[in-house]
Amino acid sequence: MARAPQTLFDKVWQRHEVCAESAATPAVLYVDLHLIHEVTSPQAFAVLRGRGLRVRRPERTLATMDHSTPTTTAQVFGGAPIAIDAAARQVRELEENCARFGIELLGLKSAQRGIVHVIGPELGLTQPGMTIVCGDSHTSTHGALGALAFGIGTTEVGHVLATQCLLQRRPRTFAVNVSGALAPGVTAKDLILAIIGRLGVSGGTEHVIEYRGNTIAALGMEERMTVCNMSIEAGARAGMIAPDETTFAYLAGRPRAPAGDAWERSLAAWRELPSDPGARFDREVSIEATEVEPMITYGTNPGMVMPIGGHIPQRPGDPVFARALEYMGLNAGEPIKDQPVNVVFIGSCTNARLSDLRTAAALLRGRRIARGLTLLVVPGSQQVKRAAEAEGLDRVFLDAGAEWRESGCSMCLGMNGDVVGRGQYAISTSNRNFEGRQGPGARTLLASPLTAAASAVRGRVTDPRELA
Amino acid sequence: MEPFKTLTSRTVVLPATNIDTDQIIPARFLTTTTRAGLGAHLFADWRYDSAGAPRSDFVLNQAHAAGCRVLVAGRNFGCGSSREHAPWALLDYGFRAVISTEIADIFRNNSLKNGLLPVVIDEATSAWLLAHAGAEVTLDVVSSTLTLPAGTRVPFPLEPFARHCLVEGVDELGFLLGRLGDIEAFERARCGRG
Numbered sequence: 148m149a150r151a152p153q154t155l156f157d158k159v160w161q162r163h164e165v166c167a168e169s170a171a172t173p174a175v176l177y178v179d180l181h182l183i184h185e186v187t188s189p190q191a192f193a194v195l196r197g198r199g200l201r202v203r204r205p206e207r208t209l210a211t212m213d214h215s216t217p218t219t220t221a222q223v224f225g226g227a228p229i230a231i232d233a234a235a236r237q238v239r240e241l242e243e244n245c246a247r248f249g250i251e252l253l254g255l256k257s258a259q260r261g262i263v264h265v266i267g268p269e270l271g272l273t274q275p276g277m278t279i280v281c282g283d284s285h286t287s288t289h290g291a292l293g294a295l296a297f298g299i300g301t302t303e304v305g306h307v308l309a310t311q312c313l314l315q316r317r318p319r320t321f322a323v324n325v326s327g328a329l330a331p332g333v334t335a336k337d338l339i340l341a342i343i344g345r346l347g348v349s350g351g352t353e354h355v356i357e358y359r360g361n362t363i364a365a366l367g368m369e370e371r372m373t374v375c376n377m378s379i380e381a382g383a384r385a386g387m388i389a390p391d392e393t394t395f396a397y398l399a400g401r402p403r404a405p406a407g408d409a410w411e412r413s414l415a416a417w418r419e420l421p422s423d424p425g426a427r428f429d430r431e432v433s434i435e436a437t438e439v440e441p442m443i444t445y446g447t448n449p450g451m452v453m454p455i456g457g458h459i460p461q462r463p464g465d466p467v468f469a470r471a472l473e474y475m476g477l478n479a480g481e482p483i484k485d486q487p488v489n490v491v492f493i494g495s496c497t498n499a500r501l502s503d504l505r506t507a508a509a510l511l512r513g514r515r516i517a518r519g520l521t522l523l524v525v526p527g528s529q530q531v532k533r534a535a536e537a538e539g540l541d542r543v544f545l546d547a548g549a550e551w552r553e554s555g556c557s558m559c560l561g562m563n564g565d566v567v568g569r570g571q572y573a574i575s576t577s578n579r580n581f582e583g584r585q586g587p588g589a590r591t592l593l594a595s596p597l598t599a600a601a602s603a604v605r606g607r608v609t610d611p612r613e614l615a
Numbered sequence: 616m617e618p619f620k621t622l623t624s625r626t627v628v629l630p631a632t633n634i635d636t637d638q639i640i641p642a643r644f645l646t647t648t649t650r651a652g653l654g655a656h657l658f659a660d661w662r663y664d665s666a667g668a669p670r671s672d673f674v675l676n677q678a679h680a681a682g683c684r685v686l687v688a689g690r691n692f693g694c695g696s697s698r699e700h701a702p703w704a705l706l707d708y709g710f711r712a713v714i715s716t717e718i719a720d721i722f723r724n725n726s727l728k729n730g731l732l733p734v735v736i737d738e739a740t741s742a743w744l745l746a747h748a749g750a751e752v753t754l755d756v757v758s759s760t761l762t763l764p765a766g767t768r769v770p771f772p773l774e775p776f777a778r779h780c781l782v783e784g785v786d787e788l789g790f791l792l793g794r795l796g797d798i799e800a801f802e803r804a805r806c807g808r809g
Contacts, residue, residue, distance in 0.1 A: 165801040172776045189648035215646050233646035284697040300699035300725035310791045349691040448633050467632050562642040581637040583660045
């Protein structure tokens with residue numbers, strides 16, 4: 148009998164069902180790869196210790212430190228103590244927990260350390276068809292390689308450590324079909340911001356998105372990661388992209404990717420993963436990529452987003468909207484272009500890979516940032532940092548007047564010493580513009596690395612196409 | 616966990632939509648290695664001014680909010696980060712339930728695992744609750760119904776296994792550990808497939 152056409156999600160889900168769901172109980176879902184970090188794991192290890200449990204499959208968990216870990220070279224390599232005591236304690240506790248439970252740790256001084264969602268793909272650990280979880284909502288990033296990857300809470304981190312499984316109800320599927328070529332100066336970041344603007348910040352709730360169409364197929368691997376990374380900002384559990392030749396070329400030769408015969412076998416299995424023709428999704432939308440312009444947020448969630456040349460929307464009688472604009476110190480109906488900015492942050496699991504740094508550096512080459520502005524460039528991993536330095540990108544950033552840091556989450560979430568000051572405006576290549584996200588009172592404008600670099604040069608919100 | 620079968624409480628209302636977990640507890644309070652004491656930082660940047668003094672215009676700092684165990688919020692409560700510190704902070708502060716027309720996936724999952732009841736209701740009920748702060752409501756976990764002061768009963772969705780865990784006061788880990796035989800069989804079968 149012919150099998151009903153399946154989506155990419157259906158195939159990955161089915162292959163990881165230890166026990167199917169019933170009316171009374173959720174499915175027991177097997178986890179191939181578990182990534183942990185210093186902030187959302189300590190309480191999970193405490194549960195294991197309290198109940199006398201071991202880590203069942205330690206080889207399927209990899210630890211690194213990124214969230215509360217500092218980014219100054221002095222604190223990472225120079226022997227200076229980690230300035231925030233509580234962060235130092237988290238780093239120490241992760242080291243102790245990994246040693247005690249037999250988990251591999253890419254620790255503070257490791258050449259392979261980095262933001263957890265940057266190093267998974269970079270090492271070749273993230274592979275098509277896998278289930279991947281981490282105590283971090285941006286785990287959706289790994290879906291760019293055709294994995295089912297989603298964020299979990301600390302209790303679930305404990306479940307995976309103890310059993311290598313999670314209890315899950317099957318989410319619904321959502322096809323986001325994107326067609327047409329992105330215009331010059333328009334990046335994957337602009338595309339995903341436009342998609343979030345269209346879906347809204349809860350438009351994907353209870354769904355797993357599959358990004359499809361010729362626009363997505365034409366994106367490079369790192370651009371796809373930027374797109375999948377922000378799936379959670381539309382409320383989706385996960386975002387996925389079908390693996391293809393771009394995916395396979397990216398993975399070939401990476402240190403933890405399969406090699407030799409295993410590579411050939413994996414490749415054959417991966418080619419079976421894309422959604423079958425005629426596969427049905429619970430929801431579908433279509434996006435025309437040719438219409439997307441450089442995008443920037445003006446409010447306090449990623450759905451409050453607009454084309455950079457546009458005017459801030461007006462919503463009379465909406466007190467939540469009014470409060471967001473009041474927090475941002477911006478006025479409805481006015482342009483956002485030329486709004487002065489104090490800080491530009493190029494970093495985070497959204498946009499701190501080598502291609503992002505190359506894009507920003509190409510615009511900054513031979514230019515200086517505006518007087519009084521701070522530009523912080525934080526590579527997504529130590530490997531990205533070294534690769535960028537090998538190309539001389541660090542010199543471009545430093546000559547332009549930027550700070551060049553060790554890898555980490557940095558200013559994306561303001562818990563590691565890198566913060567935006569109260570009332571200051573920051574153009575950030577990260578993923579969240581929530582109130583206080585980058586520090587109490589900080590005002591965040593999310594944009595692409597290209598827009599961030601252009602705005603750093605002018606000291607004002609700038610359409611990067613003007614500096615092309 | 617304590618069994619959670621029913622709760623009667625007055626409500627506190629936060630009408631804003633899209634209240635994210637960075638508002639519930641800002642990241643700078645996540646440098647802890649325990650889950651205790653996070654209630655002190657609940658809604659920190661809304662509750663306290665830049666000098667650390669309570670803001671009298673914030674609802675949790677007003678006398679009528681004392682002792683309320685049910686939080687009513689605008690649409691899409693708990694969006695953003697996966698930090699379980701958000702339900703931990705709400706519980707540590709004293710809340711046992713959150714009511715909204717929409718509750719973000721990860722926050723909802725995290726809440727259920729800690730005995731914080733996420734209650735998703737229709738627009739009309741939500742509008743009434745948002746307009747009647749301090750109303751005394753009853754939440755019955757077993758029948759998954761919300762009872763309003765006039766006696767109106769409003770059903771809400773509750774995943775059956777999560778309800779079982781709440782009512783019996785058990786956690787999911789015990790269930791998963793009971794499936795280790797299935798998990799091992801799954802691993803052996805996968806190995807066999809190469």
